[in-house]
Amino acid sequence: MISYLLNKIFYAILTLFGVVTVIFFLFNVLPGDPAQMMLGQNEDSAQLAMVKQKYGFDKPISTQYFYYLNDLSPLSFHSKNSEDYTYLRKGKYTATKLFSIGNTTTVLKLPYLRESFTKQGKKVSQVIGETLPNTFVLAVSAICIAILIGICLGIVSALFKDRWLDKAIQIFSTLGMSVPSFFSAILFAWFFGFVLHKYTHLEMTGSLYELDNFGEAMHIQWKNL
Structure with missing residues (x-):
């Protein structure tokens, strides 16, 4: 052992x-x-x-x-x-x-990650520390959503085994695992933030926290997840 x-x-x-x-x-x-x-x-x-x-x-x-x-x-x-x-x-x-x-x-x-080239005088560890909480929330949310969708699709696939719906779900699952995450993220951002912007009210880019219309306070934006 x-x-x-x-x-x-x-x-x-x-x-x-x-x-x-x-x-x-x-x-x-x-x-x-x-x-x-x-x-x-x-x-x-x-x-x-x-x-x-x-x-x-x-x-x-x-x-x-x-x-x-x-x-x-x-x-x-x-x-x-x-x-x-x-x-x-x-x-x-x-x-x-x-x-x-x-x-x-x-x-x-402690490992020294040096200073940021774009934010002079700021350590890389500080930059990572500032973005890590939001990244963690995003990762956990993505995992939970993926598990929920995966279980639902698995049940549907089992109920309609060897039928066209089962084949479609298999193709969708294969594409989901094969397409690089950075590319699929761009596609999702374009589709929901640009094509369906009228209905989703989402932007191509966004943050978990955004300033209000008066620029005074930060508010969490769950829709950006």
């Missing part, structure tokens, strides 16, 4: 490492400069160099990869040199120092 659990943990870590590696290198081969994205159109060469140094974008790809893994790892190594990217700055890492060897400090910390 223990060996089975250790096996599963090992493969989970290996899979996570593979995903992290693919995301890192995919991000680095795509066109565009993240430093320019952060500064926008008003950047100059001095600002650009400062941002690149701050986030380690001026380093070789192999060094950036090490920095990335070091930020994500709960056990990480940090330089005592304040000019180094891995310097243990206050407010950047939530860490507990374990021991120091020479110029390097080993710490135990």
